């Protein structure tokens with residue numbers, strides 16, 4: 001890229017985007033390989049319970065175990081988008097409230 | 101003790117055959133008796149890159165199926181005395197490669213060679229697994245590009261989990277990262293993953309960086325492994341790879357952009 005290019009359009013560096021995307025993939029794969037054995041099972045069961053109350057998009061759910069120096073932290077990330085919520089009962093609403 | 105080296109990548113077209121030909125040639129030039137085997141059964145190409153396609157009579161599958169012996173199938177390289185090529189079959193499919201058969205051939209080759217270089221096919225199927233299964237060392241060829249890096253990670257997983265060494269709880273396969281088709285200019289402008297990026301992502305020791313170079317195509321056009329092109333950066337970079345592989349320390353070359361004049365920098369190339 002020439003200096004003129006640079007001044008004219010200051011592109012976002014695509015190599016950085018590539019690296020970040022790969023880091024995310026590898027971290028997730030490592031989690032599957034090195035995470036506790038029960039993780040996939042836990043994820044499946046949690047999903048089952050949660051989807052009894054609200055509609056969730058499977059692909060958006062993240063279950064991670066974060067290694068801290070003192071302890072492991074189980075981190076659940078379950079995005080609930082308003083329109084998809086079945087709102088069968090109050091629990092669903094509670095869950096929605098909690099997510100905000 | 102003979103060493104079996106697999107040149108692998110997962111992704112296709114990243115430079116495995118180019119690399120196998122040059123590394124085998126480099127090892128032979130340094131006096132090591134070397135054989136390079138084409139594991140890409142059905143899509144034979146190594147013979148073309150080595151320039152011996154017209155001398156193929158018998159192939160790897162003929163040997164596996166006892167239709168010819170090794171002596172009949174090995175082709176002596178025309179440039180190096182210590183170098184032999186075992187071509188792949190063009191007509192059979194990869195299922196012809198059985199673990200028992202491959203092991204038998206490799207053991208026979210181990211008896212009178214120093215290095216056995218296995219040119220893996222792309223993918224993670226039978227052919228690729230057979231090429232890496234008996235390896236002592238692996239050269240993982242990676243292009244600075246997302247899908248190639250991801251596939252290399254996948255292959256590294258297979259090397260450490262599905263090889264003979266893994267199955268028998270032996271010392272793991274020694275892994276080397278080889279980055280090919282590298283463009284320092286594009287890296288410095290932020291459009292291409294850098295050496296450091298790739299190394300951080302894959303966590304494997306770097307054995308070399310081969311720049312993107314037109315000489316590679318010229319070499320393959322003429323059937324001469326590019327390492328013979330002494331005055332080209334890619335040939336010299338492969339020479340360095342062989343030296344490092346054999347334990348020499350060499351600084352990385354051709355990894356910084358060429359210095360450009362002010363006008364060129366202003367207007368681009």
Ligand SMILES: Nc1ncnc2c1ncn2[C@@H]1O[C@H](COP(=O)(O)OP(=O)(O)OP(=O)(O)O)[C@@H](O)[C@H]1O
Nearest residue numbers: 112113114115116117118222281311312313316317
């Ligand atoms: N350093 C380089 N610079 C420029 N072109 C290159 C370089 N290395 C390889 N190539 C080109 O890339 C193409 C693929 O190379 P090669 O056949 O060695 O890859 P491969 O990994 O063996 O492919 P396959 O997976 O199909 O077996 C060829 O056209 C080759 O000339």
Ligand SMILES: [Mg+2]
Nearest residue numbers: 116117140145
């Ligand atoms: Mg090939």
